[in-house]
Amino acid sequence: MFARMVVLLCALIAAGDASAQTAANPAPTKVMIVGTFHLDNPGRDVFNVQVDDVLTDKRQKELAAVAASLAKFAPTEVMVEWPQAQTDEQYASFRAGKLPPSRNEVVQLGFRLAKLRELERVHGIDVQGEFPFDPVKAYASSHGMAPRLDAALAGAGHEVQNLSERVREGSIGSVLRYMNSPERALKNHGFYVDMLRYGDGDTQPGARLVGAWYARNLAICARLLQSLPAGGRAVVFYGEGHAYLLRQCIVEAPGVELVEANDYLPK
Template identity: 50%
Template sequence: MGRFNLGQKGVAMRLAVGLSLAAGLSLTSWAAAAPKAAPAPVEVMVVGTFHMSNPGQDLNNVKADDVLAPKRQAEIAAVTAALARFKPTKVAVEWPAEIVAERWAGYQAGTLPASRNEVVQLGFRLAKATGAQAVGVDVDGDFPFEAVQAYAEAHGQAGLIAAAMTQAQAEVVAEEAVLARSGVAGVLRYVNDPAKVAEGQGFYRSMLRVGGGAQQPGAELLTAWYRRNALICANIVQQARPGDRIVVLFGSGHAFFLKQCAAETPGLRLVEPTAYLPR
């Protein structure tokens, strides 16, 4: 009886050990097969701006009054405070990386000379207020508009160019009127309205009508514009780290492509700025 009981206990012990090992192996296998948690998304808010320092580098340019005047400074401070609610970790601006690296350090130290440029007035101010990192993501790009004009004039399409330019200039006049009436916040709300952002691409798309056969200057213009914006977006993507919250401050003409890039790039999540701009 005693030997039988001891044997029964031994079998039970071996069975328990076997079940324990099997359970351990099963848990190990499950842990190995379980999917890893996805990295935290990068939230990107693209804020289209007007050029505050009147550089005159676009085909059609908004004429801004002096943004260093007390009234405009108060408006810019209000915009900065509102955008700060997004709690950005990075602020990407329309200067190349090497220029931002130099001037951002000067701005933080208080040695950068006064500047009317929106990079300083909005970008650097927002980054300093929130403890975010200012990063330069702009690149140079070709804009072969002269070839489009030459082809259009030679092929009876000068009227198409004139109509597109007239419409673009009318939009500039409208933005100037909003700035005069509603201030900096008002014009930023205006140019960042999703319908207005989409409408702004009409000029570039209309250029596709200029060309024929092997000669496609309109398509080349659009391609050059998209190439520059693709390189800008690549710089943003390469700067991003999981969990980042990035405010992108760029001329409003870039907003359509940069928003599209943020919305369609895996790991990035587009945030509309309208909820953060003050009224």
């Protein structure tokens, strides 16, 4: 009898130690950044990927496959490139089956995944910011740097054409996989770093442009982290131009782990 009591006491102590260890080492908080392109051809950017109608059966099956693959990550939060008020209103309509058909990537990717995971809310974490590009162009024109800037813009335009061809020839999932490699995020970010060359002395239009871009992305990441509960698992859908800085913010955030989208996106 005494021996059994000793064994039971030891088991209780061990269970208490395990509970204390679990409390001291909670499940890690994880974030996946999914760089996207506009699915509805809004024409808001300097160069725009051309996309056929994503409401066709073929594209809807591809988008469903993307959502099903990302759902394997078991996200507890979904975050998108919209303001919160707009996100709340439209996601409520989407869940109720009252939202008119939309080709927007927020609906087709973010809302679809959130509904699949039966989430009650989608976090809209977008922040608007200035993008003072005209002073950069003026400086380039007046300091013999116009050819360099033209070449940089031509390179960006060529890559958008490449994405348009990939969309025509492949699935949306395969295009997202191509877009979401760490190497591509770094390469895309090189455009902004190169803008630092445009300026001299107290005239720094390039630095002002890059500073404004960094400020916007830091404000976005602030909302991301503020919406992320301890131990949560978030999928964040954002235009791929933001991917590098959002990834960097997550990598440097204490207690948060970056998860690669390509570990889950369909091939």
